[in-house]
Amino acid sequence: xxxxxxxxxxxxxxxxxxxxxxxxxxxxxxxEGRDTLADDIIRATVSSGARALVQLGFNLNEGETEFExxxxxxxxxxxxxxxxxxxxxxxxxxxxxxxxEQSIAWGIVTNKPQAYTEPLMQQIxxxxxxxxxxxxxxxVTHRKPHPEPLLLACxxxxxxxxxxxxxxxxxxxxxxxxxxGMPTIxxxxxYIEQGDSIHDWQASHIIEHASEIPAVxxxxx
Numbered sequence: 668x669x670x671x672x673x674x675x676x677x678x679x680x681x682x683x684x685x686x687x688x689x690x691x692x693x694x695x696x697x698x699e700g701r702d703t704l705a706d707d708i709i710r711a712t713v714s715s716g717a718r719a720l721v722q723l724g725f726n727l728n729e730g731e732t733e734f735e736x737x738x739x740x741x742x743x744x745x746x747x748x749x750x751x752x753x754x755x756x757x758x759x760x761x762x763x764x765x766x767x768e769q770s771i772a773w774g775i776v777t778n779k780p781q782a783y784t785e786p787l788m789q790q791i792x793x794x795x796x797x798x799x800x801x802x803x804x805x806x807v808t809h810r811k812p813h814p815e816p817l818l819l820a821c822x823x824x825x826x827x828x829x830x831x832x833x834x835x836x837x838x839x840x841x842x843x844x845x846x847x848g849m850p851t852i853x854x855x856x857x858y859i860e861q862g863d864s865i866h867d868w869q870a871s872h873i874i875e876h877a878s879e880i881p882a883v884x885x886x887x888x
Contacts, residue, residue, distance in 0.1 A: 670887035671771065674820050676776065677777035678713055762878075779804075800823035829849060855875040
């Protein structure tokens with residue numbers, strides 16, 4: 668294998684977006700007269716999206732009364748606080764420098780809708796070359812864990828799945844990579860759901876800090 672592209676999940680892998688989600692969910696809880704939640708409880712749910720956060724905060728399931736109103740209000744609050752405290756995880760900037768030095772393209776494949784991904788990326792400053800592709804659910808018929816988003820990213824980067832590697836902090840990220848036929852890196856520094864273990868995901872590699880990424884990539888150069 669000759670590595671031609673590195674693809675990142677967004678929330679919990681490339682960027683630490685949890686601080687803003689903590690603020691937003693707790694703001695909504697206060698608005699609704701509820702007690703706030705501890706940061707670590709919210710962090711563990713961030714990668715599962717807005718619906719999971721509403722379920723966590725209000726003990727409601729999708730389809731129940733008030734669920735959709737609360738979800739839309741959560742997203743409204745999030746739109747106003749996309750990058751207040753969000754930034755790359757420690758070690759990501761060095762990884763992006765490494766990719767530039769090695770002339771390896773990189774991109775983002777996320778289940779975060781384009782309406783939030785694009786303005787967030789516009790507000791975040793990252794070193795090196797910008798992402799060569801950003802794939803959101805809006806661009807595909809099937810979202811992760813289906814392989815379609817990763818296969819589309821490879822098409823944009825003119826590489827085969829075997830010439831790319833995908834990093835993620837959720838079981839569905841690793842499943843998506845395996846379904847696409849590419850090696851994967853499970854990121855233990857991300858938002859791992861309570862009761863889950865990255866050792867059960869069958870990833871090609873497991874790391875606990877983003878600073879470990881370049882050493883893993885060296886195996887594919």
